[in-house]
Amino acid sequence: MVVLFFHPKGEFMRIDKFLKNSRLIKRRSVAKEACDQQRVLVNGKTAKAGTELKVGDVIHIEFGNSSLTAQVKALTESCRKEDAAGMYEIIEE
Numbered sequence: 755m756v757v758l759f760f761h762p763k764g765e766f767m768r769i770d771k772f773l774k775n776s777r778l779i780k781r782r783s784v785a786k787e788a789c790d791q792q793r794v795l796v797n798g799k800t801a802k803a804g805t806e807l808k809v810g811d812v813i814h815i816e817f818g819n820s821s822l823t824a825q826v827k828a829l830t831e832s833c834r835k836e837d838a839a840g841m842y843e844i845i846e847e
Contacts (some may be wrong), residue, residue, distance in 0.1 A: 767829040769796060769813070770803040775830060776841040778815065778822070788815065812845065822847055 767775075768789050773785035773794075774821040793816040794801045807813075811826045823846040830841060 764811060765808050765829065766806040768803065769801050769805045769807050772807050772826070772829065773813075773815075773843070775832060775838065777835065777838040778813075778824065778842065793817075813842070820847070 770782050770785040770789060773779040773788075776780040779785040779788060785794075788804070789801055789803040792800050795814040796805055796807065796811055798812075798827070800816075801813075807826055807829065809826050809829060810821065813826065814823045815821060822844065824842040824844050827843055828841045830837075833841070
């Protein structure tokens with residue numbers, strides 16, 4: 755059984771924190787750098803590190819020669835490695 759805890763402030767979380775917590779990107783500093791280099795889009799718009807995400811948003815990340823598109827399913831402050839994939843759904847790789 756997977757138990758996800760929702761963000762206590764409500765329904766928003768910074769994109770850099772989400773990328774780290776969901777383990778789409780390993781470190782928050784690397785997530786911030788990807789945003790600064792305009793390699794992260796949220797709902798088709800370039801995202802800054804402080805861009806607020808909500809459930810249902812679509813994230814597109816450019817990784818060198820590849821890219822990933824995912825939809826936000828849950829916002830969690832922290833979760834175990836095994837549960838991190840429950841925070842998003844891959845739409846396209």
